[in-house]
Amino acid sequence: MKTPLTTWVPGAAGSHFDVDNLPYGVFSQPGEEPRVGVRVGDFVLDLAPVAAAEMLDVHHVFEERSLNALMAEGRTVRESVRRWVTGLLTEDPERDLVEPHLVPLTDVTLHLPVEVADYVDFYASEHHATNVGRIFRPDGEALLPNWKHLPVGYHGRAGTVVASGTPVVRPTGQRPGGGFGPSARLDVEAELGFVVGTASELGTPVPYHAFADHVFGVVGLNDWSARDIQAWEYVPLGPFLGKSFATSVSPWVTPIEALDAAWVDLPGQDPEPLPYLGPGETKGLDIDVEIVVNGDVISRPPYRTMYWSPAQMLAHLTVNGASVRTGDLYGSGTISGPEPDQRGSLLEIGWGEETAFLADGDEVTLRYTAPGTGGGRIALGDVTGRVEPARG
Template sequence: MTDTWVEEAAGSLFDVDNLPYGVFSRAGEEPRVGVRVGDLVLDVAPVAAAEMLDVHHVFQEPSLNPLMAEGRQVWGSLRTWLTGLLTDETERDLVEPHLVPVADVTLHLPVEVADYVDFYASLEHATNVGRIFRPDAEALLPNWRHLPVGYHGRAGTVVASGTDVVRPAGQRKAPSEDAPTYGPSQRLDIEAELGFVVGTPSALGSRVAVADFADHVFGLVGLNDWSARDLQAWEYVPLGPFLGKSFATSVSHWVTPLEALAAAWVDLPGQDPTPLPYLADGSPRGLDIAVEVEIGGQVVSRPPYSSMYWSPAQMLAHMTVNGASLRTGDLFASGTISGAEREQRGSLLELSWGGREPLADGRTFLEDGDTVTLRYTAPSASGGRLALGEVTGTVVPAV
């Protein structure tokens, strides 16, 4: 990597080996695409117009969807161009006037979400949840090691980091109760996850192979799948999550391009039995991404994404194996990231073991006023680390 002339960025978690995309606006101006470098946002549209790029118009749009729809070849070319702008001293006079402090802009939801699918790809998380919810049965259901289990969520309630989360209400029934009651969730939880954003669509009736993952996935976001565990426990049999999940899913403002994570790929811990051929990937690849979960200013967990059982490419292949088409802006998530140790569990359900083992501060689930922040870092091409976009949300009382 060539050093950047942007002094605020050099050596930071947002150096030129990162360059995530987002959507920003300034007072009195329309939202448009920007690229983060250090604690600055590059307003790309005027620079692209000045250099007469064929795709300069995509940077004037209020979402990343038009840019993502251009496809992998364009994504790579733009990344090379942006890196050159920020490392070549001769480009400084052109670029520097269009660098704006992050603190001076408003950040928006970066993607117009088409469909949202959430998976259940951590062996440790699935095992823990099975033991908590079904203590007298096998922790894993018979299908779990054969396919990436998932559910189709609600795209319309995917919100940008910083959006308040209203405590959901609904039906809940404790095992000791004879009948369900209605009211605000008493067991509101978080799930520390990664989200994968689709750029290139696929045709209805076709399938996306494991090997074609990078042709379709534009980048990654941090993701918090807020969960109402009491609503979930009562509703999820036999069809799975519904109202316990659909009230809010928070994603980061910044989308980290897949190319920025080239140094983060690692082998998965192992899969047994061997997956069916359409899921076979030789040596399935995961990502060495470290996650930090902070609640009320205190770090409560550090889940490792490298411990996941199912790979991102396998999730995408399974999601389309029946011929379901991809659309630009589709979002699919990893499911809760949990490791083998207690301090690596990515949800309060697991950290408090279903509410029976309070955390050090006495909490079991989220209280009104709690602010949750998820942070992510990964190895960078320069040998250091880069940051993915963080995700923050504050719980406000039920209406």
């Protein structure tokens, strides 16, 4: 086993943001334009001046207002930049160059890290889908006939993906029976989001084994849901206005390489999926999630229990020839485990009770940790949103 690298950055060694993590984000300081940085401990490393000083070939990508230019460079550059940044933060001779460009997190504003091209959300947890089916179809089959044959999903709205910390305005719309007004059943969905770096060609599917060639990293994701609006509109074409008003993501994109120690076998798939979904060959992720409402942890969903894998979702998304673009985002769907204290939405936690949903002023935070390659645990960025009253 390799000896873990040790960083010279004060307070970073042994933290959730040690050098085996190094997530990317977009930050700004007062009076300055947003630009790309990487988090280590409680600091952001301003990559643009360091890359320029070292005459890195891709130094210009760190001056951009999103990660898209960096992500578009592809897997080889992504891995090379990660090695370079790791060296900067672990090799003592680099310290004099790098240390002046470490900015305390308390001194920066964090922004949406990716210019989102398209957004697709899946429904990949068997436990969540079963719970929802039992709530809404108590006398019927919990899972619909197609559910174990393909990763079910819907196409969302890229323009309403927002950074953690952005207020979430209670949506207004039609409710069951044709009533109209602010949603009375505002919910959260604890999810994991996957960010596409390398685009694909229209008409050519992305095979499941090419997942790491196309996916740059992961984000925490909250797919806010207005359950009453959703219930009235989703038959026959599926989610629309009950989902499209806001989707919150973490300000940090954790590179796929940081999750090398987190891959685990899927719980099992029966019946065996079709060959393009790589049955028996794709993996899940061992990521622990906490749902925190107004400071209290109310549930701990485990991502390792998900039925469909990240690679299977990408393969299914493109099997018809649909292309992916740099900045595409796809969500896992609500993460729920088999136990009551592992449910990933208020709909499930309260089993459909009206009092289970969010009130104006409530604040929700999703927290994520995973095994790190250094032997400890790393954290994905938190996802936070506070509910504001409906407008108009």
